[in-house]
Amino acid sequence: MYSSERLKGIDVFVCVADLGSFKAAAERLNLTGSAVSKSVARLEARLHTRLLARTTRRVALTEAGAAFYRTCTGVLAELEEAELALSTQDAEPRGRVRIDLPAAFGRLHGLPAILACVREHALLMPHVTFSDRFVDPVEAGIDLFVRIGGPQSWPAAVGHHYLGSQRVVFCAAPAYLERHGEPGNELELERHSCIVYGLNDGMVGPWHFPTARPGHTERRIMPARMAVGDAEGQVAAVLAGHGIAQLPTWLIRRQLEDGSLVQVLAPLATDGLPIHLAWLKSRQAQPKVATLLTHLRQCLSGDGFEPPSPSSCGNASRSRANVSR
Numbered sequence: 001m002y003s004s005e006r007l008k009g010i011d012v013f014v015c016v017a018d019l020g021s022f023k024a025a026a027e028r029l030n031l032t033g034s035a036v037s038k039s040v041a042r043l044e045a046r047l048h049t050r051l052l053a054r055t056t057r058r059v060a061l062t063e064a065g066a067a068f069y070r071t072c073t074g075v076l077a078e079l080e081e082a083e084l085a086l087s088t089q090d091a092e093p094r095g096r097v098r099i100d101l102p103a104a105f106g107r108l109h110g111l112p113a114i115l116a117c118v119r120e121h122a123l124l125m126p127h128v129t130f131s132d133r134f135v136d137p138v139e140a141g142i143d144l145f146v147r148i149g150g151p152q153s154w155p156a157a158v159g160h161h162y163l164g165s166q167r168v169v170f171c172a173a174p175a176y177l178e179r180h181g182e183p184g185n186e187l188e189l190e191r192h193s194c195i196v197y198g199l200n201d202g203m204v205g206p207w208h209f210p211t212a213r214p215g216h217t218e219r220r221i222m223p224a225r226m227a228v229g230d231a232e233g234q235v236a237a238v239l240a241g242h243g244i245a246q247l248p249t250w251l252i253r254r255q256l257e258d259g260s261l262v263q264v265l266a267p268l269a270t271d272g273l274p275i276h277l278a279w280l281k282s283r284q285a286q287p288k289v290a291t292l293l294t295h296l297r298q299c300l301s302g303d304g305f306e307p308p309s310p311s312s313c314g315n316a317s318r319s320r321a322n323v324s325r
Contacts, residue, residue, distance in 0.1 A: 009043035010072050012036055013051060017069050020058050074141050093291040094123035100137075100145040103130040104231035104251060105275075110146055113299035117292055124288055137280050143289050144279035146300070151276055159281045161293075164302050166248040166272035168208060171261045176241040182264050183244070189265065190223060193243030195234055198227030207246045208270050217270050235261075248272060250302075275300075 015025040016036065026033045044051050051065035061069055077096065101110040111128060118124050134149075135142060138157060151160045170189070172182075183189045186209060197205035204227045206219040225243045228234045231251055238245045239260060255261040263269070277296055283289045 009039045009046075011076065012039040013043055014069065014072050014076060016040060016052065016059055017061055017065070020060070022059060070139070070141055092123060093121050093288040094125075095288050096125040096127055097144070097288050097292060098140075098142045099126055099128045099292070100135055100140070100142050101128065101130050102132050102146060102148050105148065106130045106146065107232075109250060109300060110296070113296055114292070116299065117295040121291060124292070126292075137278075142280070143283050143286075144277070144293060144296075146275065146277055146296070148275050149273050151278065154278065157281055158278050159284060160276045160278040161297055163275045163277055163297070163300050165274050166250065167269060168246050168248050168272040169252075169263050169269045170244055170246050170265045171238060171252060171256070171263050172244045173239055173241045173260065174262055176238075176243060177262060177264070179241075186265070186268060189244065193225035194222045195226045195228065195237050195243045195245040196222055196224045197231070197234065198229040200229065208272055209268060210270050215271075217272075 012025065012029065012031075015028055016022055019025050019028065022033055022036050022040075025031075026036045029036065040052060047068070049064045049068075050062050051068055053060045053062050053065075080095075099110075099114065101107075106128070107130065114126050114128060118126060132148075134147060134154070135145065136155070137143070137145060138155070146163075148166065151158070154160065176193075180192060183192055194207075196207070199205060204221060204224050206221050208217040209220055211218050226237055228237055231247070234245050234247060235252060235255070237243070238247070239255065244264065249256070252261055256263060277293065277300065279289060279293055284293065
């Protein structure tokens with residue numbers, strides 16, 4: 001059963017954790033140091049858990065305290081937004097939104113789309129992070145995110161929308177092809193300098209080749225001349241003439257258009273991993289989240305994943321579509 005006792009001391013605890021000091025928290029909250037210390041002590045006693053580790057110089061969160069802090073800050077943020085909505089009596093999207101994007105894709109496509117949305121909604125406060133691994137949105141407090149790959153292992157609390165599939169092609173710099181010639185088939189490709197994606201465990205990512213079955217590809221580890229654990233780093237190596245790489249068109253569209261990279265073995269181009277926009281279902285009705293979801297769905301959807309230019313999605317956030325799944 002709900003009890004108001006559960007909320008007592010939370011704001012004081014969060015303030016102490018944010019400032020790292022009982023004295024600073026007391027000054028911020030206009031309380032005595034003794035009142036702050038007693039409030040946190042009562043909270044710890046109620047939870048039967050030590051939340052803060054005290055030293056002579058600073059106060060730090062314990063492991064349990066860090067987990068409780070993340071929950072408390074989320075609750076306080078929701079309460080603050082609810083109060084704002086009631087006080088303004090409008091649906092103008094406002095407030096802080098946590099967004100996590102794949103590193104290279106996010107910098108090239110995701111962030112420009114978010115900035116276009118913020119230009120139309122000045123009260124939005126995006127907090128954007130970049131990572132290439134799946135991050136549990138509940139644990140990390142993320143409102144929405146983009147991921148390259150399937151949602152098979154995502155928790156039920158996550159809704160998702162398919163944006164498109166990566167189109168991956170083989171490419172090289174003209175200078176490399178002048179020196180080494182252009183491969184005529186995939187067997188000749190193995191004799192060229194291959195620039196592959198390097199994984200953190202020392203392994204390398206596979207290349208994808210089409211098969212006789214439509215829609216299916218064969219994954220193959222290639223002999224690597226160079227392994228680079230960053231997509232934009234791979235592009236730099238290929239542009240410098242060090243070899244051939246298999247890269248998504250969303251990453252190298254500009255270079256293919258200006259001729260600094262050339263596609264080779266065009267019949268071997270394939271559709272790679274799917275790209276999804278995802279969000280916490282519990283937050284999708286919030287105006288700030290719904291607005292960004294609608295905007296990103298329009299700006300980041302593409303055939304063969306060629307996203308529209310930022311200017312073409314400037315009006316995306318003016319009407320919020322139904323984003324439920």
